[in-house]
Each structure stands twice: as C-alpha cells, then as structure tokens.
Amino acid sequence: MTALGVRGAAHPGRPAPAALRRRRGREEASGQWRWTLPVIAIAAVVLVPIVVTIVLSIVPQSQSTTHAAVTLENFVHVFTQTRVLEWVRNSLVVTLATVVVSVAVAAPAGYVLSRGRGKAVSGYSLLLFVAQSLPIIVSVVPLFILFARFDLVDNLFGLAIVYISSTMSVATWMMAAYFDSIPIALEEAAWIDGSSLFGGFVRIVLRNSLPGVLSTAIFSFLLAWNDYLVAIVFLRSDANYTLPVGLQSFFAENNSQWGYVMAESVVMMLPPIVIFAFLNRYFSVGGIGGSLAGR
Amino acid sequence: MTATGARAIGRAVHGVGVGGRSERSPRPRRFGGRALTLALLVAPSVFLVVVIHGYPLVYAVVQALHDGSLVALGDFVGLQNFVTALENPVFWHAALFTLVFTVTGVFGSWAIGLGLALLLRKRVHVRSVFRTLLLLPWIVPIVVSSTAWNWLVATPASPVPLLARDLGLGSVLFLADPTLAQVTVCVFKVWVSFPFMMLMAGAALASIDTNVYEAARVDGANGRQIFFQVTLPLIARSTYISWILMTIFCINDFPTIFLLTGGGPVNATNTLVVLAYQTVFANFQTGPGVAIAFMMTLVAVLISVALFRQIRRADVS
Numbered sequence: 001m002t003a004l005g006v007r008g009a010a011h012p013g014r015p016a017p018a019a020l021r022r023r024r025g026r027e028e029a030s031g032q033w034r035w036t037l038p039v040i041a042i043a044a045v046v047l048v049p050i051v052v053t054i055v056l057s058i059v060p061q062s063q064s065t066t067h068a069a070v071t072l073e074n075f076v077h078v079f080t081q082t083r084v085l086e087w088v089r090n091s092l093v094v095t096l097a098t099v100v101v102s103v104a105v106a107a108p109a110g111y112v113l114s115r116g117r118g119k120a121v122s123g124y125s126l127l128l129f130v131a132q133s134l135p136i137i138v139s140v141v142p143l144f145i146l147f148a149r150f151d152l153v154d155n156l157f158g159l160a161i162v163y164i165s166s167t168m169s170v171a172t173w174m175m176a177a178y179f180d181s182i183p184i185a186l187e188e189a190a191w192i193d194g195s196s197l198f199g200g201f202v203r204i205v206l207r208n209s210l211p212g213v214l215s216t217a218i219f220s221f222l223l224a225w226n227d228y229l230v231a232i233v234f235l236r237s238d239a240n241y242t243l244p245v246g247l248q249s250f251f252a253e254n255n256s257q258w259g260y261v262m263a264e265s266v267v268m269m270l271p272p273i274v275i276f277a278f279l280n281r282y283f284s285v286g287g288i289g290g291s292l293a294g295r
Numbered sequence: 296m297t298a299t300g301a302r303a304i305g306r307a308v309h310g311v312g313v314g315g316r317s318e319r320s321p322r323p324r325r326f327g328g329r330a331l332t333l334a335l336l337v338a339p340s341v342f343l344v345v346v347i348h349g350y351p352l353v354y355a356v357v358q359a360l361h362d363g364s365l366v367a368l369g370d371f372v373g374l375q376n377f378v379t380a381l382e383n384p385v386f387w388h389a390a391l392f393t394l395v396f397t398v399t400g401v402f403g404s405w406a407i408g409l410g411l412a413l414l415l416r417k418r419v420h421v422r423s424v425f426r427t428l429l430l431l432p433w434i435v436p437i438v439v440s441s442t443a444w445n446w447l448v449a450t451p452a453s454p455v456p457l458l459a460r461d462l463g464l465g466s467v468l469f470l471a472d473p474t475l476a477q478v479t480v481c482v483f484k485v486w487v488s489f490p491f492m493m494l495m496a497g498a499a500l501a502s503i504d505t506n507v508y509e510a511a512r513v514d515g516a517n518g519r520q521i522f523f524q525v526t527l528p529l530i531a532r533s534t535y536i537s538w539i540l541m542t543i544f545c546i547n548d549f550p551t552i553f554l555l556t557g558g559g560p561v562n563a564t565n566t567l568v569v570l571a572y573q574t575v576f577a578n579f580q581t582g583p584g585v586a587i588a589f590m591m592t593l594v595a596v597l598i599s600v601a602l603f604r605q606i607r608r609a610d611v612s
Contacts (some may be wrong), residue, residue: 031420039414039425046486049443050431056446105343108336116333124337131348133599135547137568138588141575142351142358144365165347168340197329201336226436228550233576244438248554251442258446265439272434280427285494 053269057262074263083238084264087246090156091225094242097160098224099217102167103175106216107209109168110175111201115184132169136162140233147234154236162234163224171216174285178212179205214282218275225272243268352592359586364579376582377590385562385570386587393566393591396481396552397545401538403485408492408537412500415493426497433490441554444483473563476556480564484551488544492537499533500526532606539602546595567591 060071078084113125143162144153152158186208187200195203206213228244235245247264254260276283359376363369380386415426432440448455448469459467469479503526511521527534549568552558558565558573565573567587574584 031422032418033420035414035417036420039411039419042411042414043425043428046432047428049440049447049486050435052446053439053443105339109340112333112337124341127341127344129599129603130596131344133543133592133596134348134352135568135588135592135595137547137549137571138355138585138592139348139351141365141581141585141588142354143347146350146354148366161343162347165343168344172340197332198336222434226438228436228438228554229572244436244550247438247442261442262446265442269435269439272436273431276427276430276434280423280430284498285491 050269053262053265056258057266059259061257061259074259075267078260078263078267082250082260082264083241083246084243084250084267086239087241087243088267090240091243094156094160094163095221095224097157098163098167099220101160101164102171102220103213103216105164106168106171106175107206107213108201109172110177110212111179111205113172113176114179128169128172136166136229140230144233153234154240155234156240156242159231159234159242160224162230163220163227166227166230167220167223170219174216174219175209175212178209178215182208211282211284214279215284218279218283219285221275222272355585355589359582359589362582364581365575369582372582376586379580379583380574380586380590383583385565386567388562389565389567389570392477392564393546393568395477396484396548396566397542399481400484400488400545400548401541403481404488404492404541405496405534405537407485407489408494409496411489412493412496415497416500429493430490432486433488437487437550437554440487441483441550444555448479470556471560473560476560476564480552480555483555484545484548487551488541491544492541495533495537495540496530499530503529535602535606539599539606542602543595543599546591546598 057074058070058072060066060068060073066073113121139162147153147155147158150158152161182205186204187195190200190204191197226244227242228248231242231245232248235241238246238249241249243264247261247268250264251261358368360371360373361369362372362375411429415422415429419425447453450456451466451468456467456469459465468475470476507525507529508521511525516524546566547568548566549572552564552566552569553572556564558569568591571584571588571591574580574587576584578584
C-alpha cells in the first residue's frame, strides 16, 4: 500500500485531469495570509546567502570609479580578465556528456529493474544500493592511478566517466519509478502486434517517459555541474578546470574582491536555477524510494 | 507527440487504475524468454558500476595493505596503515564529529523539511513559487553557497558577527572558535539539505488520502494526535528512505566542510572524508588515507544496510 502511495505522488509532471486542475486553481486563488506570512518569513531567512551573492555581484566594488548604485562591471571584468568563459565551456561539456550518457545507460537499466523479475534483478538492485553508499573518496585514489595509465587524469572525458557512474544508482531508480507508472498492457499489445522486447521498450515505454527522462536528466545535471571533490582530484591545469574548481581557485587568490567572486558565483548558479524555474514540475525524487527498496 | 502520448498514458493510469508493480503479476510468459535482451539492456550500467565502483574498491583494499604512493604500490605492510590511522587521535576526533555531523544533518534537515512540507500543504498564496524558492539551497552549487556563507560569517567584520555584537553577544568568531565552527558547519549542512527532505516528505504527504484525515477528525482526534498517529505512520516508509539517503549523503559529504572550514580550526570540523582526503593529497600518506576511507566505507555500508532492513520491517507492519 505504501509503495503505491509514494509512487502515486512521484510524478507531478503528469498532467492532472481537468477536474483536479480546476480544483487546484481555486486553491491557489484562495490562499490565506496567515499561512503565507510564515512561509514568506522562512523563505526570507533561508534565501539570505543567495540574495547576498546576487546583490554583491551587481554593486560596484570599493575601488570602482562608477557612481551608479548598480553596475555590470564586475561581470565585464570576470568575463574579460579571468578564464571564467573557458571554465563555463568545460563545465558545459562535462555536464552535457554526463546527462546524455547517464540517461542513455540508466533508461534501459531502469526498464529491466521495473519489468524484470527474479534473483538476478534483485541482485542488481542490491548492487546499485551498495554502489550508492560507497563514498567516492574510497574510489578516487585507485581511479586516479587507473586513469593515469589511460591518460584520463586532467582530462574532461575522464571526469565525465566518473560522474556518469556516480549518477547511475539514483538515475536508474528514477527511470524505474517512472516506468512503473506505465501500464504493461501497452507493451503487451505491441508484442502481440509483433514488436520485439527492445522495440516495445523504445517505441512504447521510452517515448511516453518524457517526465521521467527529464527528472533523471536534471538530477545528472545537478551532480555534474555542482561536483567539487572529483574535479579537484582529477583536474590539474587551469585550462581544464570546471567552474567549481575554477571559482574556488579564483576565490582563494582574490578573497577580498567580493564583486568579482560573486559575479563568477552568479554565472555558476544561474544554469541550475533557470533549469529549475522552468522544469521544476518534472523533477521528482519521491519515486526513487519505491525503486530503491521495493524489489 | 511524446507529450500527448504521456498525457494519454496519464489518463489511462488515472482512469483504469493499473500501473503499480503489484498489478502486473502474473508476468507474461513471453517476457521471461527474452532474458538475453534484458541482460543486454542492463549491461552498460553494470559495466560502469563494476569498473568505477567495484574495481577501485578492490584496489583500495590492496592499497590499504601497502605503503605506496599515488604512483607506486610500494611494499606489503599488512595492517600497519590501519594501526597508523587508528593510533592518530585526530582520527577518533574526526570519527566523533562525523557522527555528530551526520545525526544533526539527517534529523535537522528532516525536521525542517517535514515542517515546511506540511506548511506548504496549507493555503499559501503562490505556493509553487515558494516551493521553487525553498529548493534553492539544494540546487545552488556548494562552491557558491559556501562562498556566500564565508562572506556572511567568516571574519569579525562580517555581517553576522557584527549583528551579534550589536545584539550584545560580544565578539562571536563563527569559524575560528572550535565549538562554534562545528555548530556553523552543521547549520550549513542543514541549510543545504532541508530542501531534499522537503521534496521527499512533500511527495509522501501528497500521497495520503485526505479521507483518512476526515475519518480521524470524525473520531475526535486533535491536530497533534493526527500528526503522530496518522500522518507519521503513513509516511514512515518514505521517512526511513530519506534518512538512509541523507545518512549516506552526510557521511560522504566533502565540499560542505572542506570549502567552509577546510576541517579547521585545529581539526575541529574534520570528518573522516576530509581527513582521508588530506592524508592522501596534502600529507601524501596514501596507505593510511585509503585505510581511513575504507573503514569509513565499511561503516557507511553497515549503517545503510541496517536502515534498509528497517524499511522492510516497516513494510510488514
């Protein structure tokens, strides 16, 4: 019962029936201030560090010559005088590679987890769980030595491989949770029409799983875009830095130039915020619980 | 095209009520005959997990038994690295603080996340906007938020210490005093993690049938009784799962501490991950560092397996 319950709520991305949507519209309209005010107060406190970052990035620094209250010169400086554009490019390359490959590998694996039965599937489920609880720090040193042999240290490709593997457990659970919500009757119909198992998976299940794919993609994006530990171990040269390592090294060298530091910070936090602003309703972590423990 | 398809499926799921795993048995016979396709579908994922997680784990065991470096394996030294690690008082301090950090991280973020999830179910204006805004601490990269926290608390001239002085609390050194640094790091972790708990709790709360609440009210239960005797038991499974995941996240967390305090002052905020990293990459003692990481891994796996069994128990009852 509980398993179904968690799963039922797992996909806010699934469009609600018209009646439900109407009711939700009324609820939004009849908000009450006695509930809204506490939420505003909490949000105001919680968001202080983020607001501070944005404000400091657009006010002039003390040595600035401009008298305007708000300026973009911090951004102009970091874009023209620092390597931030290179770091953005590196981060984008690594992150996009991670997102694409993670989804491509986790989707079929999630399908097996969702539809398959038996000892092998349970064993695979346990493997994912153990992999998820392994601290990356224990893998980092052996991987460093292994990657050195293949010239993958200080290499964006090597970094992406580690990220893809780190996303694998949660990405597979997310995909499986979404596939669980697709009735198997649809595939059965396709099989009767002569479709293969693989054909059914691609044409019936995958093409109806956009919210699940997006959810997994967002998760992989966050992991790869935000990671610091793996990047600082594997990346050795300025030119290969991703944004987290670049920003941190810039902060260490210019820790009183808050305008510049915060301008780079804003550059770094903007992509995840924009993605969430638009795709928030597709992102759900609730479903992974059912996949994690349900089989 | 795909979007319309998804909508059709959504309607089908809502209307007919099929979809959960439980309805799917008995499985179609032809499905079982396609084990090879299934194996091929899962193969890339298994390969990745084994190469990137399995191989290093085995190699780490070997490394922990040798006195090597980052480039050479070195000589076999038996358990000497473990002895070195365990004899270091810093190790025990780090182990203790890892425990404190994990417990406050898990339960602090859970309490706040659950509270906010409950609050956001009330009649709040522009609820979806607040839901997104409250996710920001979890979405924003730690490198960015730790920089902002640094600006807020690091030096005596930072805004928060100045505010504390104006409130008559005297000179408060958030990152220089060992105890306060520990508290600050824990608060930072809770700040980063509560949105995740809010998401998990929100999904679980949304799945509770509202009739249950009405029935409880009809039976004369008050708000507190409903919370403890209806709501909490109904979301127990999701709660355990979020505890497991957050325990793993906390034990394995590196940037939150490393970027805010670097493990200082005087090792006060060192956790085992940070200690292992520093032992390997700052002190170049690969053997002892890997030994620390390995012991930590063992504990992490044991704890999560124990909690995992709790879920199964919760399922039975």
